[in-house]
Amino acid sequence: MNLLAPWFLVGLAGFALPWMLHRFSRTVPPERPFPSARFLEAATPPVSRRRRLRYRALLSLRWLLLLLLCLLFAQPTWQSWLAGAGEAGVRFVALDASLSMRHDEREVRARAAAGAAIDEALAAGETVQVFEGGAAVRSLGPATRDPNAAHAALAGYRPGYARLDYGRLMQRLDVLAGEFEGPVRVTFVTDAQASAMPSRLGALIATRAASLDIVDVASADDWNHSLRAEGTRHADGTRAAVRVAIDASAAAEAPGSVRRELLIRHDGEILARREVELTRGGTRRMVFDDIALPDRTVTALEIAFADTDSLVADDVVMVPLRSTRAEPVWLLEARAGVARDATVFVETALESGGGFAAERGTVASAPPDDASVAIVFGTGELPPVVGRMVTNGGHALLVAGDGAANDERDGVEPAVRRIGRIDATHALPLAELRWSELRWYELADLPLDDDDRVLVATEDGRPVLVEVDADVSGSGMPASGAGRVLRLADPLDGRASDLPLHPDFVTLMRAIVDWFLGSKALPERLDAGARVRLPVNVEVLDTAGDAMRSLAERGEAGEIAFDTPGLYTLETPRGQERLVVRIPAAESRIDPLPAAEVGAWEARHTAAEPTGARTPQARGTPTGVETATVLGDTAYWLWAFALLLAASLLELAYANRRLDVRRDA
């Protein structure tokens, strides 16, 4: 039995009070009239002060009452007793199935630790259930007391490629623990990776867990490096450029730096190599800008380390070669000269990394051949010529004209605005930009329709970037169109805001054009473990070139999971596209969680010592742990108060205040 508030047992010292009352009290007995005292004889105090039986019974009853009161406030864990005599509780054995567990011998050590935890729990009479946590938290088998079944469940453990969020895991275990009557103890086998911590630390606490035991299977000298890369094909198709970023992370006792050789291969043939020194905790960027391709049909290259580390999955990446044929982007001013500076900024951003060719024009001119993207400056309205482009499947970015200076509006508006809201769910990689470093001094009004989608807004709610519903009529938009339209409240003249001057402006503009030109449904890159909803008539080929969806499934929209990193092919009505499923960058960072934090995480559950009830209700305990409790168990309170009431009624019924006992001489 556990006691949530054992200090209330101090009340048991009150046992002395009824004992003293029964032992020494000399209360006056009640008076009754009697005809004559001639036949009466006064009782004398007994020599031994021996008590009558009912006084002992009454004393026992009062002690029982006091004991029940103390236990009630001490909050014992009665649930396991109530649920079934002899049941020791439940043990959740949860294993980290994220990518990092593939590192070195972690998977082997995790299996061994989990197996030992299973054996220990079964020996203690507990019921065991095995879970793994990766992209999702799933049970590997039902709760069981059969050792064979438990170990068979453990055999199904396989670390994947996804990132595990510890908070999501604990919250899921918390929900599952509520399905059991008895106390639920959690043994979590993991590599205690710092990058797996949730943004909200409160999610780490499973309120229904009676205890948490974290088994760290990482090694103190672990080292990991990982690759990220992009590749582009030159215009002639015979050469390519590859940009590589290498992240290195390590445990405390690992070397501070290592030297590695990076290879660029195609079908086993090494096309380029370079030696690089990697520093723990750092990112090294490299560019291979002139790689001779074996032939023009090469569409992807393999980037890999000559010597892999223990986590091989992130030491090799497949990089699709994007065409370097510059996509024409039509830049046009609503009025001549209205956005001279903005045009320069955008032109520079698009052409700086290659892949786009900006062509200037006006609303009166015709769009360039093959141009499917138009950036219109100085207006929030679609010029007719651009409207026709959008109608025919083109795309447009409308850059507002000069915005009003913020300080010319009514005095309550701020002089400087910052970004306060970002739609991170949009296909544009908006969350990757450093919006917090930007300031707006002027901002144009962007009237919004109900179907418009605000992608970026300031702290005071002024929209900055809006995706317009191209099907809306009556606002200058075509009644129906296959293209996309974005509106930007920033005139991009360099004076209204810091945006055109910030390095991320290039990323933003290229991302917008990429999105315009990319698939309607899917981004170009996904993290392993992601689930994506595919539109109709999109076929997905896995890394081996096999179809992932059946013919019937292709005929309807559906969801598909990309668990394995690699290069996927999408067959869409617009043509073939490549999708890179990459390892989550966070998973490659194997920096360990400090031991003190692990200990504190465990201690939070030990201090709480909840009873595993179904409905935890946080009621403050003296320790202040908000998740300490399971006092909400109705059955417990019903039993406790029923016993208390019965004892009180008995005491009232038999209470005898005449505690002075005399005995006939």
Added chain:
Amino acid sequence: MTATATRLLDPNVLARLGTLELVARTVVDGLITGLHRSPHFGFSQEFAEYRAYNEGDDLRFVDWNVYARTDRTYVKRFRGETNTAVMLLFDCSASMNFGEPVSKLDVARWLAASLAYLVRRQHDALGLAVFDETIRAVQPPSARPDSLIRTLVELERSEQGSGTDIVGAIDVLARQLRRRGLVLLVSDLYADVEALARALEPLAHAGHELAVFHVLDRQELEPDVDTVSRLRDIETDETVIVDPRFLADGYRRRFEEHLEALQRACRRLGADYIRVLSDEPLDRALLDYLNFRARRSP
């Protein structure tokens, strides 16, 4: 005894009646009615004795059967004609005011009133003496028609007294009673038995027939006390803390000894001892009186 009569003699029923006269009439009439209807009735209220025929006696009362057998003329004499003097000694001391829901004093009052009614019904002379630690009132035996009323009135207004001095009261009354008759003592007899016997002896020696109606509450016989209690003497206010075990054992033994001593004393004096419990109907007590009357009438 019929159920109606018995019911009418139940102290709980009597407590709801109004005047003492009504109580007495109800009790006696109910008793007599029951007696007459009982198949075991064999007690004659009318005929008392034979006496020799004197010239001028009513020939209707000559027992010709006796004459036929004995050639002697005898006349039947009825009880009503005996004109016995009956003296009621009524104890209204403080100790009599004990018992719930009906106190001993109430029961004694009803008993005395019933006895008075019965006495007058039998045309005996009725007298009353009320006492506690002193003699509160005395009415010499009288056969006057208002003797019953005066007795009932005196009984009605005799409230609980203070102490008890049965011995002293009997001593005084014994000197006042010159005419032989019946002496009916209605009391709870909380006195020294020997002293009481010595007080009653002169009456017995003077030829008075004595009947002692010992009025008790059941709590005196079987105290219902289960916890240590302080018992306060009603007359002296003395308090005694008693153990319920003593009340169940020692007290009962002592009280039984006292009762037995009283009975022995009464037998020694030739007096009838009739125990009257306050929670029992009065019929038995009255029947005992009637039997006593039948045996002892001069």
